[in-house]
Amino acid sequence: MVNTHRKLILNIYCSAIILPQICTCSQFTSSSNDQYNENPGVFPVATNGEPFPWRELRLPTKVIPLHYDLFVHPNLTSLDFVASEKIEVLVRDTTQFIILHSHGLEIMNATLQSEEDLRYKKSGEKLTVLSYPAHQQIALLVPEKLMADLRYSVAIDFQAKLADGFEGFYKSTYRTLGGETRTIAVTDFEPTHARMAFPCFDEPLFKANFSIKIRRESRHIALSNMPKVKTIEREGGLLEDHFETTVKMSTYLVAYIVCDFASVSGTASSGVKVSIYASPDKWSQTHYALEASLKLLDFYENYFNIHYPLPKLDLVAIPDFESGAMENWGLVTYRETSLLFDPKTSSTSDKLWVTKVIAHELAHQWFGNLVTMEWWNDIWLNEGFATYMELISVNVTYPELQFDNIFLNNCFDVIKSDSLNSSRPVSKQAETPTQIQEMFDAISYKKGACLLNMLKDFLSEEKFKKGIIHYLKKFSYRNAKNDDLWSSLSNSCLESDFTSGGFCYSDSKTTSNTLTFLEENVEVKDIMTTWTRQKGIPLVVVEQEGRLLKLRQERFLNGVFRDDPEWGALQERYLWHIPVTYSTSSSNAIHRHLLTSKTDTLYLPEKTSWVKLNVDSNGYYIVHYEAHGWDQLIAVLNQNHTLLRPKDRIGLIHDAFQLVSIPTDVLKIVYSVGAQTTEGWNYLLEQYGLSLSGAEKNKILYALSTSKHQEKLIKLIDLGMEGKVIKTQDLASLLYAIARNPKGQQLAWNFVKENWTHLLERFELSSFPMRIIISGTTFHFSSKDELQEVKLFFESLQTQGSYLEVFQIVLETISKNIKWLEKNLPSLRNWLLISI
Numbered sequence: 001m002v003n004t005h006r007k008l009i010l011n012i013y014c015s016a017i018i019l020p021q022i023c024t025c026s027q028f029t030s031s032s033n034d035q036y037n038e039n040p041g042v043f044p045v046a047t048n049g050e051p052f053p054w055r056e057l058r059l060p061t062k063v064i065p066l067h068y069d070l071f072v073h074p075n076l077t078s079l080d081f082v083a084s085e086k087i088e089v090l091v092r093d094t095t096q097f098i099i100l101h102s103h104g105l106e107i108m109n110a111t112l113q114s115e116e117d118l119r120y121k122k123s124g125e126k127l128t129v130l131s132y133p134a135h136q137q138i139a140l141l142v143p144e145k146l147m148a149d150l151r152y153s154v155a156i157d158f159q160a161k162l163a164d165g166f167e168g169f170y171k172s173t174y175r176t177l178g179g180e181t182r183t184i185a186v187t188d189f190e191p192t193h194a195r196m197a198f199p200c201f202d203e204p205l206f207k208a209n210f211s212i213k214i215r216r217e218s219r220h221i222a223l224s225n226m227p228k229v230k231t232i233e234r235e236g237g238l239l240e241d242h243f244e245t246t247v248k249m250s251t252y253l254v255a256y257i258v259c260d261f262a263s264v265s266g267t268a269s270s271g272v273k274v275s276i277y278a279s280p281d282k283w284s285q286t287h288y289a290l291e292a293s294l295k296l297l298d299f300y301e302n303y304f305n306i307h308y309p310l311p312k313l314d315l316v317a318i319p320d321f322e323s324g325a326m327e328n329w330g331l332v333t334y335r336e337t338s339l340l341f342d343p344k345t346s347s348t349s350d351k352l353w354v355t356k357v358i359a360h361e362l363a364h365q366w367f368g369n370l371v372t373m374e375w376w377n378d379i380w381l382n383e384g385f386a387t388y389m390e391l392i393s394v395n396v397t398y399p400e401l402q403f404d405n406i407f408l409n410n411c412f413d414v415i416k417s418d419s420l421n422s423s424r425p426v427s428k429q430a431e432t433p434t435q436i437q438e439m440f441d442a443i444s445y446k447k448g449a450c451l452l453n454m455l456k457d458f459l460s461e462e463k464f465k466k467g468i469i470h471y472l473k474k475f476s477y478r479n480a481k482n483d484d485l486w487s488s489l490s491n492s493c494l495e496s497d498f499t500s501g502g503f504c505y506s507d508s509k510t511t512s513n514t515l516t517f518l519e520e521n522v523e524v525k526d527i528m529t530t531w532t533r534q535k536g537i538p539l540v541v542v543e544q545e546g547r548l549l550k551l552r553q554e555r556f557l558n559g560v561f562r563d564d565p566e567w568g569a570l571q572e573r574y575l576w577h578i579p580v581t582y583s584t585s586s587s588n589a590i591h592r593h594l595l596t597s598k599t600d601t602l603y604l605p606e607k608t609s610w611v612k613l614n615v616d617s618n619g620y621y622i623v624h625y626e627a628h629g630w631d632q633l634i635a636v637l638n639q640n641h642t643l644l645r646p647k648d649r650i651g652l653i654h655d656a657f658q659l660v661s662i663p664t665d666v667l668k669i670v671y672s673v674g675a676q677t678t679e680g681w682n683y684l685l686e687q688y689g690l691s692l693s694g695a696e697k698n699k700i701l702y703a704l705s706t707s708k709h710q711e712k713l714i715k716l717i718d719l720g721m722e723g724k725v726i727k728t729q730d731l732a733s734l735l736y737a738i739a740r741n742p743k744g745q746q747l748a749w750n751f752v753k754e755n756w757t758h759l760l761e762r763f764e765l766s767s768f769p770m771r772i773i774i775s776g777t778t779f780h781f782s783s784k785d786e787l788q789e790v791k792l793f794f795e796s797l798q799t800q801g802s803y804l805e806v807f808q809i810v811l812e813t814i815s816k817n818i819k820w821l822e823k824n825l826p827s828l829r830n831w832l833l834i835s836i
């Protein structure tokens with residue numbers, strides 16, 4: 001007992017106090033075997049024809065990185081970079097090779113020094129480097145075995161072209177007001193692209209410290225995760241910036257930029273220096289972002305009661321950027337429209353978007369950067385939490401934006417895809433880079449956030465907050481998995497609450513609803529695994545019979561009805577633990593019940609005329625009211641709609657129609673009307689080229705895409721492919737918009753089919769834009785012929801080795817559309833009195 005207690009205290013001490021900076025006690029499980037020595041015959045073949053000593057996609061854990069010294073010199077004229085690194089590694093188990101990730105890098109030289117070599121300044125021993133591009137790995141073969149528990153230093157010289165796309169260390173260009181095209185170099189690594197910029201252990205569990213040096217011309221500046229310590233002059237008038245060493249972090253969060261940007265700065269209450277960077281002509285659009293990021297940083301530091309651990313935080317608007325933003329620790333990068341706000345041309349919804357994106361990326365500085373998921377199968381721990389924290393932080397910092405109503409759109413949005421059979425569980429295996437990239441979808445972001453919001457409502461805000469702070473403190477500078485979160489939420493005592501034996505006495509005195517649940521031995525994990533391991537969303541069917549409230553749960557499937565032959569099979573083995581809430585006509589109180597079986601009956605405390613389930617739409621379930629349930633609610637709404645709270649009314653409309661995601665901006669509509677004449681369209685295109693505001697550009701591009709003239713739509717696509725007037729980064733949203741236009745539907749789809757290889761030259765197959773292009777140009781189809789055509793196309797891609805989950809989603813959506821039409825066409829015909 002005494003021993004256990006000491007161990008517990010030691011654990012807490014090691015994880016919360018010592019480990020963050022210096023403990024090398026690692027989270028790796030048993031180290032893997034040297035497969036090579038056991039059976040060298042069955043190994044993959046390296047590029048030089050020799051056997052490559054490792055066959056797994058995941059790296060071995062015998063050697064782990066502690067510290068990277070990284071030097072990078074990009075040349076923005078020749079568009080390439082030379083670089084070198086020294087990785088200090090710890091050998092956990094004797095081995096004869098080191099496996100690293102490296103993708104598209106030319107390795108010039110690799111050497112190894114032991115601690116002794118370093119002490120006596122003995123030069124490094126040259127290593128044999130093997131490359132296995134299919135796994136984006138290199139193997140460094142050592143002449144003599146590396147010994148367990150010793151540290152070594154691996155030095156590698158390498159070079160590459162600055163990437164053409166939006167990943168790794170890539171080039172981005174922008175035009176100045178004077179018409180000059182300028183180039184900058186920028187990184188974007190998540191999830192698996194750090195390996196394109198430097199050989200590394202490119203998995204989230206391999207956290208290390210990074211000391212970065214960047215050589216540049218004097219007309220440029222260099223930025224990285226940490227503040228600059230000094231600048232050294234080098235030959236040829238070049239300058240070299242040395243940055244402070246980072247905290248322990250994953251490779252996907254490393255970032256550096258060489259550019260000529262201008263900035264505004266301010267200081268947060270805690271003393272952290274916050275700066276917003278943009279290209280010089282757009283400097284005047286940076287001020288709102290500074291105000292918002294200072295407010296939000298203050299909010300998060302207070303809310304989590306954990307300091308943002310770096311001395312500075314830069315937010316940079318990048319002219320070419322694939323996603324909306326990226327949370328690199330201390331150097332957050334944004335698409336221009338996600339950071340810049342021009343009061344003259346940006347609308348309230350643009351401001352909301354900028355605020356939301358900043359809130360999201362700053363939340364990642366804790367959820368994701370400080371505590372990282374062990375592996376990409378749990379990416380929802382990053383993205384779901386960042387999306388959930390948008391709600392918490394924006395509600396407090398910008399209450400006038402009424403973000404809690406907007407948050408509901410996340411849930412309504414994801415319900416559309418989660419109610420298809422092709423959906424997936426929140427936690428799902430992902431091994432290849434393509435599978436990993438595909439995890440960044442609405443299920444991780446939006447379902448993740450909605451589940452957290454449901455759990456907060458179930459546990460109470462106070463208990464939930466305490467639990468997540470416990471989780472953040474316990475796993476700081478480390479990695480966590482789902483179960484770690486659930487146990488932190490079950491036993492959300494802070495270390496200071498511990499008296500003895502690991503029990504939290506302070507809680508047992510309270511008598512909240514939550515504790516009633518907990519006293520009945522309700523485990524957060526038991527509830528939550530029904531939501532994270534099963535795909536889909538439950539439908540709660542409720543029938544009020546006098547004082548009895550009969551509840552039933554089933555799996556909700558859009559377009560599959562009880563009389564469909566497959567209905568039964570699709571329901572099998574699905575069961576959720578649903579935190580049901582309800583209010584009634586006779587009291588304002590929120591009643592709670594945990595529905596853990598298929599059916600249940602509750603007794604209402606009083607006679608009531610109506611019952612409304614899912615109070616404030618906090619639960620992730622759809623409700624159907626049987627018997628007179630709907631009629632009674634409609635009667636209340638007709639009589640006095642304010643008897644139901646706004647979010648309850650929104651939820652009722654959603655549940656009744658199962659659709660809502662938004663009225664278009666007035667300005668967008670005005671532009672779209674203008675775009676219907678040739679003069680108007682040409683004028684708008686000209687304005688598009690001239691506009692400095694990304695928000696305005698978005699609206700103009702949308703308007704241009706609504707033209708009824710196909711030759712104009714073709715011109716837009718050509719411009720998007722060319723990438724000068726319309727940037728290639730915007731091609732996906734352009735094709736999406738064109739496919740919404742009845743005159744553009746077929747055109748967009750034909751374009752995708754005919755230009756598939758050209759598209760792949762610009763975007764990776766599994767990238768977000770490519771998935772938008774595929775689904776955006778197909779999922780509105782509703783005939784069997786169209787289904788067949790799309791199917792054949794996907795099959796032809798599959799035979800060439802390209803497969804994406806989105807193919808299945810599209811096919812299922814089209815089938816659903818066909819079914820819906822078959823079912824409803826006769827009544828639609830009747831109703832409209834026209835023949836279609």
Ligand code: BES
Pocket residue numbers: 190191323324325326327356357360361364383386437440768
């Ligand atoms: N971590 C992501 C960026 C990302 C997206 C990396 C996809 C790898 C693949 C970032 O935090 C993010 O979520 N960005 C969002 C914007 C956000 C406000 C929802 C994006 O890029 O859409």
Ligand code: ZN
Pocket residue numbers: 360364382383386
């Ligand atoms: Zn995110």
